[in-house]
Each structure stands twice: as C-alpha cells, then as structure tokens.
Amino acid sequence: MAQKVTIISAPAGSGKTCLLRAWAGRSGQQFRLALVQVQRDQHDAQEFWLALLDAIGHGSAIAGRVEPRAATPDFNAPAMVDRVLSELADAHGGVTLVIDDLHELNSPEALSQLTRLLTNLPPRVHAILTMRHDVRLRLHQLRLAGELAEIRAADLRFSERETRELLDASGIGLSAAGAALLHQRTEGWAAGLRLAVLSLAGHPDPERFVAEFSGSDRTVAEYLIAEMLERQPPDVQDLLVRTSMLDRVNGELADLLTGRPGSERTLLELEDAGAFVVSLDPERTWFRYHHLFSDLLRLELRGTLSEEVPALHRRAAGWFTVQGQVVEAIRHTQAAGDWPDAARLLADHSFSLTLDGRAQTMQTLVGAFPKGADHPELALVRAMGDLAQGRLDQAAAHLAVAEAHVQATPPDRQRRLRVAVASLTLSLARRRGQLAGVIEQARFLASPVNGQSGGDIALGSDLRAVALMNLGTAEAWTLGLPAAPDAERHLREGAALAREIGRPYLEVGCLAQLGFASLVLHSFATTQRRCREAIALAERYGWGAEPVIAPALIMLAANLIWTGEFDEGERWLQRTRQALQTDTGPDITLLLHQTAGILHAGRGHHRDALEELGAAEYLGSQLADSQALATRTTRWLLATQARLGMTGEARALLGALDDERASSGEIRNALAVICLAEGEPAAALAAVADVLDGTAVILGDVTVIEAHLLAGLAHRELGDQRAASQAAERALALAESDRLVLPFAITGSRELLEALPRHETAHAALLADILDILHGSPPAAKEESSLPPTEELSPGELRVLRYLPTNLSRPEIAGELSVSPNTVSTHLRSIYAKLQVRDRSSAVRRARELRLLAAGRTR
Template identity: 60%
Template sequence: MSADPMPARTGLIKRGDLIAVLDRAVEKQVTIISAPAGSGKTSLLRMWAERQGQDRRVAFMSVRPGQQDAQMFWLTLFAAVRSDKDAAPPPTTSGFDGHAMVEKVLSEIRTSGEKPFVLIIDDLHELDFPEAAEQLTSLLIDLPPFAHIVIGTRHDLPLRLPQLRLAGELAEIRAPQLRFTKDEAREVLAAAGITLPDQVADMLHQRTEGWAAGLRLAALSLAGHPDPERFVADFSGSDRTVAEYLMTEMLERQPPGVQRLLLCTSLLDQVNGELADLLTDSTGSERILLDLEDANAFVLSLDPDRTWFRYHHLFSDLLRLELRRTLAGGIPDLHRLAARWFANHDQAADAIRHLQAADAWTEAARLLTDHALSLTLDGRAGTVAALLRAFPAQIGENSPELALVYAIADLNHLRLDGAQAHLDIARSYAATTPPDRQYQLRTALVALDLLVARLGGNLDGVFQQVGELPSPVVGQSNADIAFASDLRAVALLNLGVAEAWSLRLADSEEHLLEGAKLARDIGRPYIEVACRAHLGFASTVHSVALARQRCEEAITLAAEHGWDTEPVIAPAQATLAGILIWTGEFDHGQQWLERARNATDSEGEPGIRLLVHLISAILPAARGRHREALAEFVAAAQVQARMAGEHALTPQVTAWTISTQARLGMIDQARTTLAAVDDRRATTGVIRNAAAAVRLAERDPTGARCELQTVLDGSARVNLHLTLVEAHLLDALACRELGDERAARAAVEQALNLAEPDRLILPFAMTGAWELLEALPTQGTSHAALVADILDAARGGATSGTGRPAPMAEELSPSELRVLRYLPTNLTRPEIAGELTVSLNTVNTHIRRIYAKFGVTGRSSAVQRGRELRLLSTGRT
C-alpha cells in the first residue's frame, strides 16, 4: 500500500472533459469512481492529482491487493492525511481499535488548517476485512467542510451514505463516463505512434466499447504490425494480450459456479436468469448476473427492470474462446437448449440462429419456413435473408423446404420471376406436408401471391386475388386463426394500395383504415405502418389538411419503431412532400422529398417509385426549372412502362410531360407525345389541359380555350382537384392573350375560389399564371391572403418552414380563419366585412377572439403570430 503520489505515466492523453467532470465532483464531500478493471480510474486520478497550480492539498493512497489487515490500512491512511510528513508514524499495536483510529484521522484532518484538502483512496475494492464498510462510513460522513475524499474502486462497497446523497454531497462517476470517445481513441493511437483511417479507428473504438485497457492493449499489438487494418478487423477478446488481461483481472477472480455460468451463456447475444438457469442446469442465475453487473464485471443490463443482460464485446469473445477450449463437445447441446427456449418464447429468429450453430439444418429450415412470413410482416425481411444465407450450399435454391423463404428473399429485391418460380416449388411442397402445417404454408403462399401482383404493378391481379381469398375454416387451431388474421391484414393492405394507385380513393381509405386497425389489434405494427403510410394519399379525396395530418401520423408511428428511413414509410414521406409543394412550401417539401428518395430503393416497388418521380418533377416545374422537371417525368414514365397494369397517376405524368415539353419550346415533341395518347385517355381533363398548354405555346389562345371547354363545363373526367384549378388558369392565360382582361380576371378568380379551401399554390406556379395576380387589385378579390401566399411562393418567398410550430391553446374556427387571412392586407374592418358579406360586428367579434387565442393585443402582432403558426404567408402581403 502506497501513501505517496507516484510520477505520472508517460503516453497518457489529456482527458480535459473528464478532468472537468472530476473537478466538479470533488466539490462534493465524497466522490466515488466505480468502473471495471482497465477503465482508466487510476490514470484519471493521478492525472487530476498531479496537475500544477492547484490551490488545495492532495494526498494519494492505493490499497494493496487483498488487503485484510485493518490496522495496516488505517495507519497508511493516517500517514497520508498528516500534514507533517516528517513526524514518526504511529506504532502498531496488538489491540487495534478501528473506531478510535477513525477519530484520530478526523482529528488530524481538522487540525491541518482550512486549506482545501482532498484524499484519494484508489483500489478500494481490494479492502477485505469485516469492519471496513462501517469504519469508512464513519469517516466519510464526519469530514470537515474543507475536506473531500475521492474513492476509486472496481465495485461498490456497502457504504451507507444516504444522508450525503440526499444533501447533494455525494458525486458518482461510473463506467459510461470513463469510456473513451472516438476522438480520444484516436489520441491513444496517435500517442503510440499509430495512424489509422478514421473508419478503421472507429471500428476499433466500437469493438473495445471505449474501454481504456482494450484500446491500450490494441495499440501495443498494432505497433509495428504489417497490416493494421486487418488487425483491427480481426481484433477481439481472443487476442492474446486482451485475453491474458481479462483472464487474470476478471474471469479467474470469479468463483467456479460463476465462471461456469459466464462460459455456458457466452454463446448468447443476451441472457436472462431463466435462460441462464436452463443452460447451466442450476438456479439463482439472475442474482448472479445482477451481482456481476453491480461489481462492474463487464456485465451490462439492457432494460430498466434489469432482467436481460449482455457481456462486453471483448469479454464475450474471451468467454467463447474459453468455452471452446474447455467444453467444446457440449456446445451443440447448449445451442439446442437455447433454441428450444427461444422457440417456446416466440423468438423464432434467435431459435433458428442457435439451431444453425448446432448444425441442426433440417430443424432450422423447417422453423424458418414456418416463420419467414411472420418475420417479414414484422418488418424483418432483412433478418430472413441473413438467416437464409447462413445455410450451407448443399441446401440450395431448389430446396423444396426453403422455397418459400427464397421467394420472400426474391420479393425483397423485386426479383419477381425468381419469386414466382420459388412459389411454384413451395406450392408443390405445401401439398405434401403434414396437415398441421398445410394451412400456414398455404396462407403464406396466398399472401405472397398478393405481394407479387402488387409489386409487379398488376393492380387488376390484386383485385382478383383478394376476391378469391379462402373463407375462415371452422375449428381452426389458434395458430391457424392467427395466420388467418395475418392474411386478412395483408389482403387489406394490398387491396388498399391497389385502390390508391387506381385512384379509387374512397375505397382505398376504407380498406387501409380497416387494415391498420386489424394490424394494431393483432400486434403487427409493421403492417399498420404500411397501411397508414398509404392512407395519406387516399385521404386526398377529402382534403389536403386531412391527408397531411395522416401522413404526419404515419411518419411519427414509423419513427417510434425505428422505421423512419425504411421503404415502408416512403409513401407517406412522398405524399407529404407533394402536399407541401401543392401548398407552396417548396423548401419544406423538398426536405421530405429527399427522405422519400432515400427510403425508396432504386429497384423498389414501382407504384411508390412512380409517385416519388412525379413529386420530384413538380417541384422544379413549380420553380420554373422545366428541363429538370422533364427528366423526372420521363423517369416516371419509364417506371410505368415496366408495370403490368396502369398506375392511375400515369395520365397525369403524360399530361405534365406534354405541358413541360411545350413550355420548353419542344412543340414537335409535345405534339408527338399528345398524338400517342389513346382515345380513352385523350378525353380526360389532364390531357385536355396538356393540349391547351401546347396551343398556348403555339400562340393559339382560341384553340387553347376550345381544348379546355370540356374540362370547364364538367364533361371531361377529372380525378384531382388540381386539374380544375389548372384549367381555369390556362383559360385565364388564353384570355389575356386574346386581350380580354375581364374574362382573364374572372377565370383567375374562379381558380382562386377552387384553390382557397386547400390553399393550392402549385398550379399558379407551374403554369406561370401567378403573374396575372400581380395586376389583380387587392380590393378586386376575396382571396387577398391566398394571393399573397402565391406571389411569395412564386417569387421564392419564405414559405418553406421546416416544421410545425407549437400549436396555440385553442384552434381558430373556420370563420375566424377566414378573417385572419385578411388581416395582413390593407383592408379596413368594414371592407373585410364587405368582402366576407358579414356584419361589422361579426368581424369585430372574430378579431377579438383571434387576439385572445393568439395571446396578442393588436393587428400586427396577430399577423406575426399567424405567420409563426404558418396560418399566413411569411413573406409579402
């Protein structure tokens, strides 16, 4: 045991942030630093104690290994606190009184002066005599105000310090705070003269989990290594230097029963008490795991209730190495036991992994086939693919037992021909399986057939197959009932998506809502997210506001499950982007569009890819970048060309392609594209609008008005509300060309009437008709606020919020919202009343309520609050 500070070791890095943490902690009466062996406790304490220029007296002592002599401990501690280092040490006695020695130490501290004094006691875990905890507690709670004690230990002693904790005089620094950051890990390597690429250094940091000793041992092995990157890739707890350290400092210090538990459970990624009892054929494992975590023995709990645990990566590597060395013949049996436990607890993927590790390939194949669809419906198609890859080559793609699984893997990568071939093999296999498995396999086949039809764009095929689904069988087992519910949820999802892509939006909404509810009821959150991701698009049949709300709800739900970057949520992200662009929030829409692009695989579901390309086209079109828009329209058409059926948005893609070609001056190409439209689609509203755009580009405004006639009189089929707004704007442009300003204003006013409920700004920007609004007198329209928003968006104004602000305490009523939109204008209250055809008293009442709900007292502050809440334009008015 040493009571004198030792010289600081060279090669240590300066951990400024951690030193600052310790600085603050030492202001408390007692500081405990508790962390596993090799965490850098001693290095930190010496670095802190030996800094120059400290206005305090610091004493440092280390407890020797296995210290059982209470008298020797207290005499060494007394020597450490004495201010007179030349005084003779107290003699040893035969009748040592620990409590008297505690009082002697306290007396020495009290008489040493008022200068701040810190005593550091390192390696306190080595203290091993019965009275240690009680005597130390007496010392710690009676320290004078200017004295502080810092304790370094691998595990906590049973010190009773609740009063200090309640008084805020106890500071604790634990293992997570001592872990080296990525930057500090690079500094450790640099101090050893080692330079690694950042990604390799980060890999080493991940493997060591920031454990100081692991990093330093790796640095020692890396010095002079011919292939440092290969070393890091292979670095593990079985590395000789790491293994020796962990064996000596951790494993060999444990009792035989604890060692056996650690070894037998090391083949698990995580363990609980029940599973550990099974693998060790014993009881009491949970208590041991809890004690190991409390002792900082590289065991970490994974949940708040501390029922599941894992081992530090390097410690786990060492344990597996030692298991292979001492119990190699029993490892397959351990894997089988683990597989049985996981299977009985509905954790099929873990059960399959352990069967594979035990070379039980037949059992593993059957279990994977039985659960592959269920795993996929939980959003774990990647897990299914990984499990499939783990099978040996002799169990190939032509294996009947695994054919269903190979079909799922093919569908995950949109290999539809391969999926169909494997499904045919699986159908033959299902017919020969025992009756207790047939229903589940056939249910899985029906669900996958539906997915094949949808992914191939065969929307009619989806409708046909849903209509031919088998009815539930009376007397089904619980498992079969569960599979029937899964099948119905899948059918509702696929039916709703097919209806959405066919613009049967009301039917789509009904079935997607039903599918989402069923998925929630049966515990299939992935299917629920998938249904809700498409629900936003279906909801556009009602209003843009409802569609936006449902997109945001789907995105929030996906984020709760960690699927916010997965393809499953791309439909909601793309639809939300489209809605934001429709309503003039171009920058905000672009942000969501980028997320949708990132979540959409380049070879993913064609219906979603077509939607993403369409939204990607209208954004640059709205900003006047027509050539960029045309490239995206062409890409959308190419996706359609590979679909078995026709996406309902294809006529819109074709129409806007023609209009964009015309606006680029590509009249011949536009005419060619228009001529290729079949007779059935040629009479639709979107194509008639496109034909009018071509006429306008040809300087034929009279012809343009003729093309628009069937749209404006309601005889042409119109699916999207945007089409009618666009038609009136094209008519306004034609009237202007003809010199009929009155008719042009009337057409613009009608477009504003149609656009107002959903605040549709996109048609004004895409057609260029926003320029007509600049000449529109403020008093000549009842849509002054909308006009301001349109002009802001078209001119690049600040209509690009990055998110909704905090809502007000009470929402505005529709009537109050109408009044609010006039407040940014120059209209007086009587003029606003005239525009709205209501009494002045009504306007005054609404304005008072707006002020109250906004918490403001004047018109200008109400306008500002309305802009903050994105109820008003944030630009010119």
C-alpha cells in the same frame, strides 16, 4: 487512450478479454464505457448497430431518450451511423466504445460503416476493438495521423518474469528452471499458462509435469483442458459436455439437457474457480465457455455421446422455441438433422424475423439446408429475400412454388401460408405496378388469422398486421376513388393491430401509407396532418430517414409545394431522397422524381423539370398498371416540353398515347399548353372544353383549376379580357379551400391574375398571396404556437365557413345553403368561439392557417 482507436488483435487465449476487464475495472476510470459483445457468427448489420446504440445509451447518460430501439426491415446503415455519431456528440463527458469479438461480425456492410464511424469519432470519444484476427477495416487515415494504437499477440505474451509472478500468485512451487521451461514451452501464451497453472495446482510432481509437454499450439490446450476436465466430478463433466453444443447456457437450459437440477450453482462455482466459464450479464444468469474449452468439449461430446446429440439439439430447440428465441431454435433443429421441421419453423417465423431486422440471418439459415433437398416451405422465405433485394422475377418464381405447396399443407397451417403468400404477392404486384385483379383476390387478408395457441396467435397477429398494411398499400396505390375507403380502413386496422402487438415498424408503415392514401379522399389539411403524425412517430424510433416513412415524406413535400411553400417542400424532398437510399422499388422513386419535377416547373426551371419528369416517365413505363401515375407524369412532361419550345417532341409523345389516356382531362390540358405554345389559343380552348363541361375523365379538382387557367390564358390572347377574368375567378374559387398556388405558378398565370380587378374578386386574400409568391416572396410564416380549435367544427359549421372568404352576405349564404339566416348566424357564433376569433376576416385567416377551408375531394 492517447489515440482515438485501439485495436487488440490476437488469437484465442491471448488474454484480450482479461486485459479489457482489468483495464475497465481499475479505479479512477475517467470514461464511461459502452460495451458491445458481438454475438457468434453475426450476419445482420442492424442487430450490431442497435446493440451499439443501446450500449451508448446505457453508458453515456444521454437525457431525454424515452423510446426503445426497434428493428426495421428497411435498414438504412448510413443514417444509423449518423445517429450514433450524433448521440456520441451529445453524450455528457467522455465515452469509450468497447467492441469485443469483432471478428464474429460477418457483415461487410456493417464493417464498412464501422470504418466511417471510427474515422469520425467526436472529441472525447474513444474506441477499443478486440478480435482474433484482423478484419476489413480501412483505418489507414487514423494510422497515418497517429490516432491508431495496435496491441497484438506479441504484446500480450507473458515474459519469463511475468510467468514466475503468475506461478507465485497461484501458489505453484516450481523451480526457476521449471518456470523458465514452462515459459519456453508455452511461448508466453496466456491460455496455455493459465491451463498449466490449473493443472499444476495440487500436482504431486510439478517439475515432471512441465517436462512432459511441449509446444504452444492447440495440442497443448487439448492436453491441458483434458487434464483439467478429468479432475472434475462426474456430474460436472457431464454438464459441461452436454451443454457445450450451446453458444450460451443458463441454469434452466442446463437442467433440461442434463436431466438434473442445480446446474446454475455449478456454473457459478466454475466461473468463480476460473475454469474458463464466463458470465454474460450482471445478474450472472447466462454463461459461455472459453472458445478453446468449448471446442474441446464438443469433441468430447461427439466422441462419447454421439447417439444422444440429435436428442439434445431437439430439447434445446424446444426450449428456445418456447422462449421465443426462434433463430437458436431453428439452428438446433437443423443440427438435429430435422430438416422438414426446421423449414416449417423458418417459414412460420419468416415475417417476424423480417420485422425484427434479421433478414440476413434468415437467408443464412436458408443456406444451411442441404443442397438439392426439396423443402417447398423455404420458397416463401426465398421470395421474401428476393423482394427485399429487388429481384422481382425470382420472387415471383418462388411465390409460385409456395402457392402450389399451400394446397398440400395440413389444414391447421394452410390458412397461415395462404395469407403469407397473398401478402407477398400484393407487395410484388405493387412493386411491378400490376395491381389489376390482384387486390380482389387478396380481400380475404382483412379477416383474422385464428390460432390454437398463444404462439400461433402471436404469429398470426404479426402476419395479419403485415397483410393489412400490404393490402391497404396496394389499394392506395391504385389512386382511384373506389378503392380509397377500403385502403383507409385496412391501413387504420393495421396500425391499430400493430400498436396492440408492439410492432412500431408496422404502425409507422400503415400511418405513412395512410398519409399517401389521403390524397384521394381528403383535403390537403388532412393529408398534411396525417403525414406529420406518421413522421413524428417514425422519428421517435429513429426511423426518420428509413424507406418505411418515405410515402409520408413525399406526400408532405408535395402538399407544401402545391400550396406554394416551395422552400419547405424542397427540404422534405431532400428528406425523402435520404430515406430512399436503400429502397429498390420504382413506385415511390417515381413519385420523388414527379414531385421534384413539379417543384422545378413551379419555379419556372423548365429544364430541370424536364429531367426529373423524364426520369419519372421512364420509371412509370416499368409499372404495368400505373395508369393514374403515368397520366400525371405524362401530362406535366408534355406541358414542360411545350413551354421549352419542344412542341414537336410533345406532339410525338402525345401521338403515342392510347385513346383512353389521350382523352383524359389531364392530357387535354397538356394539349392546350401545346396549342398555346404554338400560338393557337382557339385550339387551346377547344382542348379544355371537355374538362370544363365535365365530360372528360379527370383525376381531381386540380385538373379543373388548371383548365380554367389555361382557358383564361387563351381568352387573354384572343383579346377577351372579360372571359379571361371570369376563368381566373373560377380557378381562384376552386383553389380557395386548400389555398392552392402551384397551378397558378406552373401555368404561368401571373399576368392573368394581375389583370383581375381586386374589387371584383371574391378571393382577394388568396389572390394577393398567390401574386406575392409568383413575384418571388415566400409565403407568410405560420405561427408555431397556433393552437387547433378547442372543438372540431360540425358539418353544418364547415359548410358555412367555406362561404366566409366570399363577398356573400349572411342572407345570401343562407340562400346558397337553403337554410334560414338565423341558422347561419348561430353557426357563425359557434365558429368564432371554436376558432377563438372575433370577426369574419379573422375567422377566414385562422381557417386558412388550420386548412379548415378544404373540402374532401380527389386530386
């Protein structure tokens, strides 16, 4: 413990676990222990890290943790290591991490990240690793720094004196020569000595026994274990042999395999007798056999009960299925040789296993099927793995096989498989940007999946929640008003179902996409609130840097950038980059580059903006049906090129667009920027004319704001200050409700606004805020203690509220709304009470803080 890390590396039976238990159980132990037992043949890095986090939580008494650890299909290993290091640093007192059987961790990713953890352990934190052989950990820095202690087989061998002490403590009467011979023959191997002591106990001729065997290899263990096994009663032998096929066993499962009750008592007695049976939990309900003992018992099983082995595996598979331990159930079904059943079981549980973060284990199970065997059920599982790795063409091919197989399946399973295939098809279509036609074919996903049993219903709920999330996500990514209400409804239903069935990953996923979907239907205020709610829930489960929350992170960043909070928006952009470290899809990454581009453009950093927007344009070209996203990117790319004087490049890109895109309001605005850069203000006015008169197709009100500003800049160059001021005033009027700043920054409208007489504008406060930001002053900090309204404002009150920033009197507001002045007065009193203010200016200020001035609109 003088070093940071201790490695105990020695073959099976060397006494590693016994050494650890003895050390941990000594009196006066100063460090809290966080013990992780690596499960046999563990492939999923996430499973290991979650177990490590739980162990730290139990062992280090960290206060304030309330949420359980939960798995995510989008595992971000670097972020997980940072989280472990943070929790270790926050732990009270010293902590010792104990990782037993590390050689069973078959995940190169997990071992790589474990290296980073071990080389960056906080003060008063130590680690002890046990393994049968060295694993690929790059700990040379610790070794050179003298921070690595290594205990190996030679260190664990018994000396001749220790062998004598063991014999004496066990009551074995053996001569000094016999003890020396026993030590020589076993070479001090702990397991060999322990087995010899068990066999020597009560032996009529200990000296002859020692003389009759030689060597310290596996043959000694086989001989000694066989000797010990034969001395057990027949029912105990039968229990040990029949249950040896299990990695772990409890009394109920042992009773099932032996056909007799009382197995738990027998297992407890065997552990108490030191017969190579070890309990795995404090309650002593689960047990495992020593690996050497287990291997020999399995040889005995195949030799004496070979015909019963498949039936035993089927019984175990049935028990594990009922217990919900599906991986063990599939493994035993495979061991029984029931390959079609194993394929069906794996396909039925593939979504649940993915949600449990066991995708790698799932692919390992797929690899265990015989080569060349035709199991079309596995096409679904293979498609899931391909999607996760970004192999879209392979995923499409496997989905085609799975879809063809659906028609041949029994009716009771056909519906479930059809939903699974359609859900994955939607996910694939979104990744490719090929949503046209796919969504309509998948509308049936919104209806429930009916099951006959509780297990079927549970599986159906997992599947339906995933389907609702995928359907709502695909609808949201069309970025069109017709699909927006459906997207919102399906994502809300998916979140509610996920909450009901205890699937927080799906709930977070639905809420994150709901924040993204708000872009089309709702105000910036609603979008920001939804994004923050999704992020808060994700952080409760430690997923603040996982791809699942990226849509909410990027939309919050964009929201802040549009309202002029550039520094805060940049911080959320950085969070998004961290979350996308393990994401392989171009869609959300396109949004990241696009948002970074408009941030640079808003700050006037056009070279940086060009680089980001060029990356977004390239990604957009990979998405077949990304018309709305592509138009947004192209519009800003064209404008940025023009502002850099690259009008020739901009004209060339503009000429390559099809007529439909070229006539859109966004591209018309970009053309106006090009014209202004070329010194043609009249041509710029002509370019935005269709936007201003409402004949051009636009993506949202932001396009109209931008068109007014470009028109104002053109009028100003033509010497018509009155028209320029009128255009600026119209832009301010549209920007008022959401307090939009970016259009004014990105169009370079500072001088246009400065020329606007303050006494003539109805938006003096917003004008002042925008000019402050354009002059480099950050926006005023919000009051963190600012409380929301005690009650929500009614639709009538909201309509009145939106006229308060103007110069209109109460009778004039009444005239605009076609209501009586008394009605306006009544609404005003209610607004003041709910906003907890006393006058009109305070109400406007408070409404801006709460983003209540925003009306529902498209962007």
